[in-house]
Amino acid sequence: KNEVEQSPQNLTAQEGEFITINCSYSVGISALHWLQQHPGGGIVSLFMLSSGKKKHGRLIATINIQEKHSSLHITASHPRDSAVYICAPVVGNQFYFGTGTSLTVIP
Amino acid sequence: DAGITQSPRHKVTETGTPVTLRCHQTENHRYMYWYRQDPGHGLRLIHYSYGVKDTDKGEVSDGYSVSRSKTEDFLLTLESATSSQTSVYFCAISTTSGTPYEQYFGPGTRLTVT
Numbered sequence: 159k160n161e162v163e164q165s166p167q168n169l170t171a172q173e174g175e176f177i178t179i180n181c182s183y184s185v186g187i188s189a190l191h192w193l194q195q196h197p198g199g200g201i202v203s204l205f206m207l208s209s210g211k212k213k214h215g216r217l218i219a220t221i222n223i224q225e226k227h228s229s230l231h232i233t234a235s236h237p238r239d240s241a242v243y244i245c246a247p248v249v250g251n252q253f254y255f256g257t258g259t260s261l262t263v264i265p
Numbered sequence: 266d267a268g269i270t271q272s273p274r275h276k277v278t279e280t281g282t283p284v285t286l287r288c289h290q291t292e293n294h295r296y297m298y299w300y301r302q303d304p305g306h307g308l309r310l311i312h313y314s315y316g317v318k319d320t321d322k323g324e325v326s327d328g329y330s331v332s333r334s335k336t337e338d339f340l341l342t343l344e345s346a347t348s349s350q351t352s353v354y355f356c357a358i359s360t361t362s363g364t365p366y367e368q369y370f371g372p373g374t375r376l377t378v379t
Contacts, residue, residue, distance in 0.1 A: 162307065191368060201355065201370040244307065246368070251296055251315070251359060253368055255307030 160185045160247055164256035171263050177232040179259045181245035190228045191246040191253060192219050201244070204230075235263045268292050269371040271356050277377045284343040286374050288356030290336075296359040296366070297339040299323075299331060301352040302373075308355065314339055346378045 161184040171177055181190070189208040195201045205212050205219040207228075212219050216235075221228040232239055242258040268291030278284050288297060296315055300308040300323075310323030312331040320331050328350060330342045343350055356371040 189366075199353065199373050203367060203369060206367045246308075248366065251366055252310075253298075253359075255309075257305065257307045
């Protein structure tokens with residue numbers, strides 16, 4: 159079974175701060191998915207990565223397959239970034255989900 | 266937008282009654298999944314399908330059954346609902362073109378069993 163741990167569980171930041179969310183997992187994977195869940199409940203795909211780094215706007219995701227670790231960074235955070243961020247390591251066609259990091263960005 | 270809809274979006278039902286949730290996709294994806302989401306837990310897999318009439322159990326399949334008679338529809342049935350099945354249910358599809366697969370979610374169904 160793939161154990162997935164995210165840290166921190168909860169995070170409060172001031173607008174403009176640089177934010178890092180971490181994800182560690184226990185088994186070998188083919189890729190890792192980062193997802194965002196808004197307060198209304200919808201789940202949106204942010205990144206799928208299998209190596210290195212990906213950037214989309216103010217969001218950056220990195221992964222180190224050998225160390226079984228991934229990070230999601232948000233630069234210049236904004237209140238609209240307030241959401242739950244979920245990492246999901248992928249093994250074949252199976253996705254394993256962390257419990258999420260709840261981010262609140264205060265104006 | 267992967268064209269995934271779920272119905273109903275909200276349902277309140279009584280213990281012991283059967284309930285069927287529907288997931289519909291418009292883009293002919295092979296893999297479909299049913300998850301439940303509860304406080305303190307990550308999304309947990311109930312069942313998944315890898316084609317018409319091809320399904321398999323996930324980690325929390327007890328009390329649930331599924332059917333997939335058409336590519337576009339994946340049904341989740343609670344044969345006799347219990348209060349422990351009160352949850353938010355998400356359907357998802359994963360793309361199979363290219364590697365790695367990416368997963369897209371429906372809007373969710375909030376089920377309350379009283």
